[in-house]
Amino acid sequence: MYGRSQSFVASYILDLAFAASKTQHKTFETVGDEDTRWLTAHQDDVAELYVRVGERLDSSRSFLFVSFVSFVSLVSLLPIASLLSSLSFVSFLSFLPFLPILSFLSFLFLLSFLSFLSLLFLLFFISILFFLTSLRPGPACAGQVFLAANPQTERLRDILDAVTRVSGCKGYKLVKAEEPYDKAWVSTLNARPSLGAALAGWYPKKMSLVDGMDVYWSSYLASKEQKK
Incomplete structure (x- = not known):
């Protein structure tokens, strides 16, 4: 060198x-x-190779961490969304025979939460897909011997x-x-x-x-x- x-x-x-x-x-x-x-x-070329390999290993670990965090977050939000949707549905049934205006507002509330729940399920499955993808065998750089x-x-x-x-x-x-x-x-x-x-x-x-x-x-x- x-x-x-x-x-x-x-x-x-x-x-x-x-x-x-x-x-x-x-x-x-x-x-x-x-x-x-x-x-x-040259020592600068050797240093650049070290940096490039290190960045690829770190990016793979970061992708795995982000996928795992998003997966856990979505799983924790599912019970809350289900509870709110159930409460809004009960409110809709209770106000339907008596107060048409409140029933309509309750219906909108229910519709918004059902939309939110559908979006949450979509993100949930996307997160599972990314999480399983990140669990593939280690990146190609791992375990290799590089000659600079x-x-x-x-x-x-x-x-x-x-x-x-x-x-x-x-x-x-x-x-x-x-x-x-x-x-x-x-x-x-x-x-x-x-x-x-x-x-x-x-x-x-x-x-x-x-x-x-x-x-x-x-x-x-x-x-x-x-x-x-």
């Missing part, structure tokens, strides 16, 4: 090139193999050539990795970060190391100035 201070790219390459640029021979050594290719990713990386691997030689150009060095020398950690660092990894695009609509936006080396080297120098 690149795009931040104290990254492994800075420790293994940029720091060495910066130190060599201050010497007369202007040549630096770094561990590597001729055929090493890296999967790289640029679509194409970058050749270590190309990265070192770009660093040599922007740093003002004359060249570099590859040293065979001896320690297990160094061997892991220079090992080639071939993979495709297609899951982030398929499930979260994520695509890297930052330039690769080779293409954006002028910008990244300037940022590296600026970070060293801030530390002084």
Whole structure:
């Protein structure tokens, strides 16, 4: 991962090139193999993938919560609506033989509550439908392993050539990795970060190391100035 201070790219390459640029021979050594290719990713692109996956998980949980609340609310209102409708119907029957005006008002009252009750039943069944839909198996992002990386691997030689150009060095020398950690660092990894695009609509936006080396080297120098 690149795009931040104290990254492994800075420790293994940029720091060495910066130190060599201050010497007369202007040549630096770094561990590597001729055929090493890296999967790289800018830290901002990695952060965006985390946010996209997190938002999809949260939206699914929020949908489940809202559906459950609406379901419980409608169930609790049904007895109240039924009671009011029954009272209005009784009032309608009691006033019908005696007071036509009150009977008419009672009839309107009954009609309004019956309409309200019908609407409540409609919302009740819609809420059940949404609630059952939200109880489907977890979202597609849950339990998945996302690889945040640029679509194409970058050749270590190309990265070192770009660093040599922007740093003002004359060249570099590859040293065979001896320690297990160094061997892991220079090992080639071939993979495709297609899951982030398929499930979260994520695509890297930052330039690769080779293409954006002028910008990244300037940022590296600026970070060293801030530390002084």
